[in-house]
Each structure stands twice: as C-alpha cells, then as structure tokens.
Amino acid sequence: MRIVSLVLFFLMNGFFVTAQHYSLKQCIDTALSRNILVQQTGLQMQSAEVDRNQAKMNLLPSVNSRWNYGNNFGRNVDPITNTYTNNQLSSSNAGLDAGVILFNGMRLQNLIQQTNFSHKAAELDYRQAKDNLVLNVILAYMQVLVGEDVLNVSRAQLLVTKKQIERMEVMVKEGSAGNFQLTDMKGQMASEQINIVNLENSLQQAKLTLCQLMNIPYASALQLERNVQLSETLYAQTSPEVIAAAMEYMSLVKANVFRIKSAEKNIQVAKSGYYPTISLGASAGSSYSSLFTRLNPTTISETETGTYIKTGSTRTPVYREVQNFSTSSVGYFKQMENNLGFFAGVNMQIPIFNNLQTKNRVRQAKLQLKNTQLNAENTNYQLKQNIEQAWLNMQASYNRYAMLKEQLSNFEESFRAAEVRFESGVINAAEFLIAKNNLDRTKINLVQTQYEYSFRTRVLDFYQGK
Numbered sequence: 001m002r003i004v005s006l007v008l009f010f011l012m013n014g015f016f017v018t019a020q021h022y023s024l025k026q027c028i029d030t031a032l033s034r035n036i037l038v039q040q041t042g043l044q045m046q047s048a049e050v051d052r053n054q055a056k057m058n059l060l061p062s063v064n065s066r067w068n069y070g071n072n073f074g075r076n077v078d079p080i081t082n083t084y085t086n087n088q089l090s091s092s093n094a095g096l097d098a099g100v101i102l103f104n105g106m107r108l109q110n111l112i113q114q115t116n117f118s119h120k121a122a123e124l125d126y127r128q129a130k131d132n133l134v135l136n137v138i139l140a141y142m143q144v145l146v147g148e149d150v151l152n153v154s155r156a157q158l159l160v161t162k163k164q165i166e167r168m169e170v171m172v173k174e175g176s177a178g179n180f181q182l183t184d185m186k187g188q189m190a191s192e193q194i195n196i197v198n199l200e201n202s203l204q205q206a207k208l209t210l211c212q213l214m215n216i217p218y219a220s221a222l223q224l225e226r227n228v229q230l231s232e233t234l235y236a237q238t239s240p241e242v243i244a245a246a247m248e249y250m251s252l253v254k255a256n257v258f259r260i261k262s263a264e265k266n267i268q269v270a271k272s273g274y275y276p277t278i279s280l281g282a283s284a285g286s287s288y289s290s291l292f293t294r295l296n297p298t299t300i301s302e303t304e305t306g307t308y309i310k311t312g313s314t315r316t317p318v319y320r321e322v323q324n325f326s327t328s329s330v331g332y333f334k335q336m337e338n339n340l341g342f343f344a345g346v347n348m349q350i351p352i353f354n355n356l357q358t359k360n361r362v363r364q365a366k367l368q369l370k371n372t373q374l375n376a377e378n379t380n381y382q383l384k385q386n387i388e389q390a391w392l393n394m395q396a397s398y399n400r401y402a403m404l405k406e407q408l409s410n411f412e413e414s415f416r417a418a419e420v421r422f423e424s425g426v427i428n429a430a431e432f433l434i435a436k437n438n439l440d441r442t443k444i445n446l447v448q449t450q451y452e453y454s455f456r457t458r459v460l461d462f463y464q465g466k
Contacts, residue, residue, distance in 0.1 A: 023225040024141055027214060031137045032130055034215035041129040048122035052115040058108050061100035066285075068093050079287045087291060094336060095285030102346075105275030106268065114265035117258045124255035131251065133213070135462045139455055140210040144224055146451035147203035150444055154199055157440045158192045164422075165189060168429070181429035188433050192440075230450055231457045234398055239391040242460050243384055249465035250383065256376035263369035270365040273351060273358030282344040286336040295325040387463055394456035401453050404446040408439075415439040 022030075032038060069092040077084055079091050101108065165185045171177035207222045237245070247253055302319040309316045330338075351358065418435035421427045 020219045020221065021223050021225070024138065024228060027141055027210065027224075028134050028137050030214040030216065031133055035133055035213070036215065038126075038129050038133055041126045045119070045122040045126045048115070048119040052112070052119040055108070055112045055115040058101075058111070061098055063096070063098045065096050066094065078291055079289050085291060090288075090290040092288040092332065092336075093285065094287075095283055097281070097283040099279055099281040102278045102280055103275075104277040105272030107272030110265050110268040110272065114262050114269060117262035117265065121255040121258040121262065124251040124258065128251035128255065131462070135459070137210070137213050138228075138458055140206065140213055141224060142228055142451055142455060142458075143206040144203065144210055144222070145226060145228060146448060147199065147206045149447045149451075151196065151199045151203055153440075153443050153447060154192065154196050157436075157443075158189065158196065160436070161185065161189045161192055164432075167423070177425075177429075184429045184433065188436075228454075231454045232401075232450070235391075235394055235457050235460060237460065237464070239388055242391060242463055243387050245464040246383060246387055247380070250463065252379060253376075253383065256372070256379055259372050260369070260376060263365070263372040267362060267365040267369060270358065270361040273354070273361060276348055276350040279347045279349075280345075281347055282342070284340065284342050286339040286341065288332050288335045288339070290329070292330055292335060293327040294330050296328055297323055298326050299324045383463075387460070390456060390459050390463070394453065394460060397449060397453040397456050401446070401449045404442060404449055408442045408446050411435070411439040411442050 070090070072089050072091060075084060075086050076089065078089065079093070165182070168177060168182045168185050172179055172182050204220055207220065208218050211218045211222065300321050300323055303322050305318045305320050307318045309318060415435045415438070418427060418432050422429070422432040
C-alpha cells in the first residue's frame with residue numbers, strides 16, 4: 001500500500017515526466033481557452049453588452065412598490081384625520097409608483113447608440129486579443145521547431161566529428177598522423193558538445209514560452225507535430241499592399257472607429273442637460289392609523305333643544321332625537337381598502353442654472369472625443385510603421401536565405417573535397433576543421449534563416465488576416 005501511495009503521489013505532482021503531443025491547432029485552442037488576458041478581454045466585452053442592454057431598458061417605465069409600518073410617540077399628526085394627537089399610535093403606508101420619461105433632450109436615445117458603439121469596439125478588442133495570442137502561439141510553436149532542427153543538425157555534425165576522431169586515433173597509433181592533430185579534433189568535439197548543451201537549453205526555453213502562452217505547466221518532454229509549412233519563395237505582397245489590407249482587416253483599427261463614434265454620441269448625451277425633462281407619473285396608495293375608529297349606531301335618546309312652544313302662559317319644551325353611537329377599531333386591511341387613492345400627472349423639470357455642470361460636461365466630452373481621435377491616429381501610424389519594419393525584415397531574411405542556400409552548396413562541395421584530401425593525408429586536421437566548420441555554420445544559419453523568413457511572412461499574413 002505504501003508503494004502504491006508513493007506512486008500516486010509522484011504521478012499527481014508530476015515527478016514522472018510523460019511526453020505530451022500537441023498539434024498547432026491544439027496549442028491554439030488550449031491557449032484561447034486558458035489565457036487569462038483573453039478571458040479578461042472577454043469579460044470587458046460582456047460588461048459592455050450589459051451597459052448596452054441597460055441603455056435600452058431605460059426607455060421602459062419604472063414601477064416600484066413601497067410599504068412602511070411604525071409607532072409614533074408624543075405629539076403627532078394622525079395620518080387619517082390629519083389632526084394633532086398626543087396619543088401613541090401605529091401607522092402604516094403602502095403604495096405603488098410608476099413613471100416613464102417622455103422627453104429629456106434625446107439623452108436615452110443617444111445613450112443607446114453610444115453604448116452600442118462601445119459594445120462593438122469591445123467585441124473587436126476581444127477578437128484582436130485572440131488574434132494576437134494566436135500569432136504568438138504560432139511563433140512560439142515554430143521557435144520550438146527551429147530549436148529542434150538546429151539541435152538535430154548540431155548532433156549530426158558531432159557524429160561526423162566523432163567518426164573522424166576514431167579514424168585519427170587509428171592513424172596516431174599507426175604513426176601516420178601526429179598527436180596534435182588528434183587533440184585538435186577532440187577540441188573541436190568539445191566545442192560542438194558545449195554548443196549542443198546551449199542549444200538544448202534554448203529549446204527548453206522555447207518550450208517554456210509555449211507552455212506559458214497556453215497557461216499549462218512546463219513540460220520538458222513536450223512534442224509537437226511538424227505540420228508547419230516553411231516559406232521558400234519571395235513574399236508576393238508589397239509593403240503598401242499589406243498596409244492597405246491591414247487597415248481594412250485589423251480589429252484594433254475598426255475598434256477605434258467605433259470608439260470615435262461612441263465619443264461623438266457622448267457629446268450629444270452631455271448636451272441633453274440643456275433641455276427640460278418631461279415625465280409621466282402615476283401612483284396608488286393607502287394608509288393605516290391605529291387611532292382610527294368606526295362609529296356604530298346603538299340607541300336613540302331625546303334631549304331638550306333649549307327652545308319651547310308657548311301656549312298662553314304655558315311653555316312646552318321642544319325635544320329632539322339623538323342617535324347614540326359606540327366606537328370600534330378598524331382593522332389594518334379594511335383601512336387599506338377604504339383609504340385607497342390614485343394619482344396620475346405630468347412632471348416637467350426645466351434646467352435654469354446648475355453651476356455650469358452641463359456646459360463643463362459638454363467640454364469634457366469634446367476633449368474626450370479629441371483624445372480618442374488622436375489615439376486612433378497614433379494607432380494607425382504605429383501600425384503602418386510596424387508593417388513597414390516587418391516587410392523590410394522579411395525582405396532582408398529572404399535575401400540572407402537565398403545567399404545561404406548558394407553558400408551551402410559551395411561549402412558542401414568544399415567539405416567533400418577536404419574530407420577526401422584529409423583522409424588521403426594531403427591536408428592536416430586544421431584545414432579539415434576549417435572546411436567542416438564552414439559547412440556546419442552554414443547549415444545552422446540556413447535552418448535559422450528559413451524559419452526566420454517564415455516568421456516574417458507569418459507576421460505579414462497576420463496583418464492581413466490570412
């Protein structure tokens with residue numbers, strides 16, 4: 001049981017390294033689903049959508065209910081009789097209020113359009129964030145591949161050196177070659193081994209970068225499918241063509257257009273403060289008082305009125321009938337039913353002087369519009385600069401790639417001749433190593449330059465949405 005527990009512990013904590021296979025599509029999908037920056041940009045888009053929906057809902061009427069119940073002590077006003085009383089009483093009010101804005105300088109309508117433009121800009125920001133992440137994943141993916149290719153070339157070069165050392169050891173034993181030639185070859189092998197160690201570290205750094213973009217734990221045994229096509233022909237589009245396509249495709253350019261429109265509508269929203277606000281309101285309510293009582297008729301009695309009828313010298317008093325009542329309390333719900341009342345009316349609020357708040361809001365909105373326009377202009381300018389620099393880098397890497405291909409062909413022929421001459425004893429080890437180093441360096445440079453050129457073309461494709 002202890003052994004099983006230890007095995008499970010190591011597995012859960014990643015002590016047993018297993019190879020993880022990823023295709024380019026899997027890397028992109030993983031990064032898009034796990035990248036925190038992309039998720040935050042998506043939340044900002046959802047927040048803008050909530051603001052847009054709320055702006056639309058503001059056109060609807062508002063309906064609210066109210067209710068309260070409390071005790072009054074000392075001298076108070078009876079809410080039913082509206083008279084002063086010194087008795088303790090309990091009172092309650094309940095009602096339903098509704099209102100709708102009929103006109104407020106088109107503020108609500110302009111706010112709907114403003115939030116709609118802001119939502120579209122947020123959608124484009126979200127798309128741009130995903131596009132940026134996809135490009136970075138592609139470049140990191142290719143960086144791992146170039147690291148593997150350069151490492152394989154270097155290992156193949158080391159095998160050639162080892163074979164020559166084995167041959168040189170035999171020649172030294174036979175006395176046909178000096179020991180200094182063997183030490184030169186061994187020194188060359190040590191240099192190549194150190195270079196391989198450095199290349200292995202660079203490869204792991206590239207894998208670490210890719211894992212971080214995907215937001216997964218670092219995997220030193222990460223294996224990638226080699227399904228990325230490398231470019232070998234000159235890029236077809238010119239720099240102005242790439243710039244024109246980028247201005248039509250790039251989400252950050254389109255997002256700035258919507259931000260400008262949103263800022264323009266914000267000015268109209270601020271100007272609505274100059275206009276009156278007209279609203280329609282209605283309410284229904286009722287009240288309750290614990291002092292309120294009901295009079296109930298009981299008996300009828302006769303009382304003198306103070307007048308009389310005189311007949312001769314005789315006075316006959318005049319009586320009147322008086323209805324007698326008893327009092328009883330009225331229940332809460334009965335009072336609420338009896339005291340129910342309604343109101344409906346139109347309200348107008350006309351701004352006369354509000355400490356210049358509206359004027360300053362309009363000025364701030366105009367300044368915000370100008371700043372948004374400058375940001376858009378600066379974004380387009382920087383995008384144009386980046387594309388021009390990327391195109392020049394692509395052109396330079398292609399020229400290097402074409403020259404290295406020709407150089408590799410020449411050095412391969414030189415190395416074959418040097419190898420034959422070295423094995424025949426015509427040249428020494430130093431001359432052989434010069435030819436070998438020239439070939440090895442050119443092979444590595446060619447691999448790196450081909451990937452670099454492919455990087456550059458992918459960046460230009462990115463700007464055009466390809």
